[in-house]
Amino acid sequence: xxxxxxxxxxxxxxxxxxxxxxxxxxxxxxxxxxxxxxxxxxxxxxxxxxxxxxxxxxxxxxxxxxxxxxxxxxxxxxxxxxxxxxxxxxxxxxxxxxxxxxxxxxxxxxxxxxxxxxxxxxxxxxxxxxxxxxxxxxxxxxxxxxxxxxxxxxxxxxxxxxxxxxxxxxxxxxxxxxxxxxxxxxxxxxxxxxxxxxxxxxxxxxxxxxxxxxxxxxxxxxxxxxxxxxxxxxxxxxxxxxxxxxxxxxxxxxxxxxxxxxxxxxxxxxxxxxxxxxxxxxxxxxxxxxxxxxxxxxxxxxxxxxxxxxxxxxxxxxxxxxxxxxxxxxxxxxxxxxxxxxxxxxxxxxxxxxxxxxxxxxxxxxxxxxxxxxxxxxxxxxxxxxxxxxxxxxxxxxxxxxxxxxxxxxxxxxxxxxxxxxxxxxxxxxxxxxxxxxx
Amino acid sequence: xxxxxxxxxxxxxxxxxxxxxxxxxxxxxxxxxxxxxxxxxxxxxxxxxxxxxxxxxxxxxxxxxxxxxxxxxxxxxxxxxxxxxxxxxxxxxxxxxxxxxxxxxxxxxxxxxxxxxxxxxxxxxxxxxxxxxxxxxxxxxxxxxxxxxxxxxxxxxxxxxxxxxxxxxxxxxxxxxxxxxxxxxxxxxxxxxxxxxxxxxxxxxxxxxxxxxxxxxxxxxxxxxxxxxxxxxxxxxxxxxxxxxxxxxxxxxxxxxxxxxxxxxxxxxxxxxxxxxxxxxxxxxxx
Numbered sequence: 001x002x003x004x005x006x007x008x009x010x011x012x013x014x015x016x017x018x019x020x021x022x023x024x025x026x027x028x029x030x031x032x033x034x035x036x037x038x039x040x041x042x043x044x045x046x047x048x049x050x051x052x053x054x055x056x057x058x059x060x061x062x063x064x065x066x067x068x069x070x071x072x073x074x075x076x077x078x079x080x081x082x083x084x085x086x087x088x089x090x091x092x093x094x095x096x097x098x099x100x101x102x103x104x105x106x107x108x109x110x111x112x113x114x115x116x117x118x119x120x121x122x123x124x125x126x127x128x129x130x131x132x133x134x135x136x137x138x139x140x141x142x143x144x145x146x147x148x149x150x151x152x153x154x155x156x157x158x159x160x161x162x163x164x165x166x167x168x169x170x171x172x173x174x175x176x177x178x179x180x181x182x183x184x185x186x187x188x189x190x191x192x193x194x195x196x197x198x199x200x201x202x203x204x205x206x207x208x209x210x211x212x213x214x215x216x217x218x219x220x221x222x223x224x225x226x227x228x229x230x231x232x233x234x235x236x237x238x239x240x241x242x243x244x245x246x247x248x249x250x251x252x253x254x255x256x257x258x259x260x261x262x263x264x265x266x267x268x269x270x271x272x273x274x275x276x277x278x279x280x281x282x283x284x285x286x287x288x289x290x291x292x293x294x295x296x297x298x299x300x301x302x303x304x305x306x307x308x309x310x311x312x313x314x315x316x317x318x319x320x321x322x323x324x325x326x327x328x329x330x331x332x333x334x335x336x337x338x339x340x341x342x343x344x345x346x347x348x349x350x351x352x353x354x355x356x357x358x359x360x361x362x363x364x365x366x367x368x369x370x371x372x373x374x375x376x377x378x379x380x381x382x383x384x385x386x387x388x389x390x391x392x393x394x395x396x397x398x399x400x401x402x403x404x405x406x407x408x409x410x411x412x413x414x415x416x417x418x419x420x421x422x423x424x425x426x427x428x429x430x431x432x433x434x435x436x437x438x439x
Numbered sequence: 440x441x442x443x444x445x446x447x448x449x450x451x452x453x454x455x456x457x458x459x460x461x462x463x464x465x466x467x468x469x470x471x472x473x474x475x476x477x478x479x480x481x482x483x484x485x486x487x488x489x490x491x492x493x494x495x496x497x498x499x500x501x502x503x504x505x506x507x508x509x510x511x512x513x514x515x516x517x518x519x520x521x522x523x524x525x526x527x528x529x530x531x532x533x534x535x536x537x538x539x540x541x542x543x544x545x546x547x548x549x550x551x552x553x554x555x556x557x558x559x560x561x562x563x564x565x566x567x568x569x570x571x572x573x574x575x576x577x578x579x580x581x582x583x584x585x586x587x588x589x590x591x592x593x594x595x596x597x598x599x600x601x602x603x604x605x606x607x608x609x610x611x612x613x614x615x616x617x618x619x620x621x622x623x624x625x626x627x628x629x630x631x632x633x634x635x636x637x638x639x640x641x642x643x644x645x646x647x648x649x650x651x652x653x654x655x656x657x658x659x660x661x662x663x664x665x666x667x668x669x670x671x672x673x674x675x676x677x678x679x680x681x682x683x684x685x686x687x688x689x690x691x692x693x694x695x696x697x698x699x700x701x702x703x704x705x706x707x708x709x710x711x712x713x714x715x716x717x718x719x720x721x722x723x724x725x726x
Binding site for chain 1: 440444445448449452456548551555556557558560562568570574575576577649650651653654655656658659691694695699700703
């Protein structure tokens with residue numbers, strides 16, 4: 001084939017187009033960067049202009065099961081908010097971006113929300129490695145970043161003033177709250193099996209410390225790399241004299257984990273206490289999970305209906321399209337992430353309340369200051385349709401919310417709540433104070 | 440657990456994972472040997488095998504049918520990819536790497552869209568528990584080891600004893616001369632790509648009752664297959680088999696006695712050492 005020659009005219013035209021584009025881009029970027037701190041330009045958008053909320057979702061990657069349900073719940077909450085007249089009388093828009101459950105992409109998504117979508121707030125992301133990577137960028141861009149992650153990273157005081165977790169209790173509080181029940185009912189010598197990264201380390205550190213404080217001891221620590229697919233080899237490290245195995249896993253390996261646990265220990269079954277994180281999106285009646293029968297699981301919000309008898313719970317369940325078994329009404333095989341996704345719902349209503357009480361109007365430093373200090377001033381969220389999981393206490397210095405926790409037992413392939421902790425059970429001495437950080 | 444118990448566990452885990460890896464890596468090695476194509480999407484044919492197995496067993500309840508249908512379906516996808524992607528770019532080395540990376544994402548995202556992000560289980564076709572003095576072990580894993588051995592034997596016969604195998608080996612040695620002798624090289628390429636995908640998919644079907652079908656499961660399979668192919672000598676089928684078993688056993692032993700992360704580090708170090716010292720692989724015959 002003869003090569004096509006590029007004519008001089010074409011080359012000139014291309015060069016001209018390139019030059020023109022670069023001028024436009026520079027101009028555009030200037031305009032963008034100028035408009036961010038400029039009060040008048042933003043205010044010109046008008047009080048009736050929609051409030052834009054960036055929703056950072058794990059649509060792909062290892063967190064996709066969670067992401068799928070977070071998105072459904074976010075949309076359900078949005079519908080309710082808009083039905084009830086929006087936020088401060090303004091309609092609300094949610095702009096979804098997929099972060100691929102990837103820390104690098106998480107940072108880019110935060111930037112895209114601020115510079116391109118020009119959102120008022122960002123909320124929604126879950127996996128701790130993504131939160132820890134993206135939160136500093138949100139702080140630099142000075143945009144409120146509300147996560148639904150349950151990690152201790154927010155409450156540790158190590159992030160920044162713009163990061164909040166007002167929708168779900170953190171791991172440290174969860175662990176602190178359930179530990180006394182575990183020691184009383186399952187024994188004192190524990191083997192901890194946990195994922196080998198930040199979220200798992202929170203479990204390792206805080207459960208171990210709490211166990212020792214209650215007179216128990218850690219028989220063995222078994223960290224598991226997050227990409228692991230087979231677990232038999234790890235069970236060799238569970239000491240014989242352990243009273244119970246404390247397991248928390250995330251990712252797709254949980255069925256293998258439970259099955260291999262059954263094959264390995266058989267009738268010499270240790271007692272089991274696990275975190276529902278492992279089984280979010282997984283039907284408890286799945287073949288292979290029989291070994292969990294009789295074992296105990298932490299739940300933030302009981303998956304099976306009838307365990308929490310409030311009208312709000314049922315209304316919420318209907319609104320997010322989940323049936324009595326915690327699966328999608330449209331597809332009973334599509335099991336929800338019930339113990340986490342309520343955090344998305346509750347966080348959106350916290351944003352609503354903070355906007356309305358602070359008088360936030362536009363993306364200006366002054367309005368963001370009002371929003372943040374108002375949010376930091378919150379102390380409690382009463383049980384309501386906005387907070388269907390139950391009443392909560394908010395610590396403005398830690399930017400963290402605290403609620404009730406549930407312990408459920410697997411009975412006849414369903415989860416039945418056997419204990420509900422008090423909010424006070426989960427409180428711990430604070431390590432940080434965000435309100436002392438500059439805004 | 441006593442050291443004896445640990446040793447038995449290490450051996451069992453090592454042999455099972457080594458044999459399954461051998462099956463997957465053999466496909467990768469075949470594709471590279473015959474076509475000189477580095478197939479980055481290879482792990483996703485493994486994943487496709489597992490996902491198709493889920494669909495077939497859910498629809499019909501028959502695992503043997505899945506064992507037959509899933510590799511055929513994966514091979515069909517591979518043949519389509521060969522015809523639509525690899526052939527148009529002339530199997531040039533660099534473009535095929537980029538193209539197969541693209542294929543990897545297309546396969547993954549297609550499975551995510553259709554099948555979803557869930558890890559779905561396939562019941563074991565034979566479920567029994569072997570009770571050893573130290574611990575119990577999955578009987579199905581032993582079945583997998585036996586089945587993988589049989590399939591490797593069959594693949595070996597196919598490559599060494601059949602006309603197709605002869606053509607493949609001839610194409611691998613010298614494409615032009617093979618063509619001059621009347622070997623339909625274009626069709627042999629397609630056959631090698633399809634067979635490579637089918638082998639990976641077979642491994643996926645065998646493994647899915649142990650590990651569930653998940654759309655990201657191909658990444659690990661790809662990584663380990665590459666290690667086996669590099670250690671064994673690129674394009675050397677015997678070397679790939681030996682290396683896969685070696686990786687499995689080292690992985691089993693190190694991860695039981697020390698930590699699985701250390702086992703992965705050790706395997707990576709062996710790859711580096713092989714690349715530095717014997718770039719043709721451990722079994723390379725030097726002239």
